[in-house]
Amino acid sequence: MRREEFAKVMSGLQVYYRHELSETELGIYWSALQGWEVERLRQAAQAHVVRSKWFPRLSELAEAVGGSETDAASEAWQRVIRAVGSVGRYRSVDFGAVENAATASVGGWAKLCRLPEKDLPFIERRWKQAFDYGRRAGVPPGDGRHLIGEEEADRIRLGASEPAQVLRLHGPTSRPPERLSEGVSVASLVDKVGREM
Numbered sequence: 001m002r003r004e005e006f007a008k009v010m011s012g013l014q015v016y017y018r019h020e021l022s023e024t025e026l027g028i029y030w031s032a033l034q035g036w037e038v039e040r041l042r043q044a045a046q047a048h049v050v051r052s053k054w055f056p057r058l059s060e061l062a063e064a065v066g067g068s069e070t071d072a073a074s075e076a077w078q079r080v081i082r083a084v085g086s087v088g089r090y091r092s093v094d095f096g097a098v099e100n101a102a103t104a105s106v107g108g109w110a111k112l113c114r115l116p117e118k119d120l121p122f123i124e125r126r127w128k129q130a131f132d133y134g135r136r137a138g139v140p141p142g143d144g145r146h147l148i149g150e151e152e153a154d155r156i157r158l159g160a161s162e163p164a165q166v167l168r169l170h171g172p173t174s175r176p177p178e179r180l181s182e183g184v185s186v187a188s189l190v191d192k193v194g195r196e197m
Helices: 003-017 023-033 036-052 059-063 072-086 097-104 109-114 119-137 151-158 187-197
Strands: 090-093 166-168
Touching: 003 023, 003 036, 023 059, 023 119, 036 059, 072 097, 072 109, 072 119, 097 119
Parallel strands: 090 166
Antiparallel strands: none
């Protein structure tokens, strides 16, 4: 989900409940919900409005659609695995900073694409741990880095100067990427996740 989509849903809830959230509170909601699909957030908000006269807590939004916070990691993992099958290891891809960092933590895009299916449950567990860590760290989506496919890796080895084409799988491709907060990088996130696992 894009930050603008999130803001629109949250703005609607604030107007309906006449409850204004501070920037800090909005940041906490964003950090926890950014891995959701926007439609899931809309459904949760609509279900909550019908059931409660109070502004929703994060846990209430998850309960409203019959899910939990761990569902975000599962949904993100499924998006990545679908792309493994439909995009393949040759193209470079960008899912957003958290998914990119989680994928890098398990060896990167090309390696993930080459894994035998029997190894996926083990990798899935590590990937989801890295994803959850990235979300807790408050990494915004789209830091401008991407996951390198085999075609781009070959071009780099050969010294090609023109930039690789990257398949952006988060938000519209024309949107400029958001930046990580100062001092936080995908590389440092990957390193930290690797040390904690």
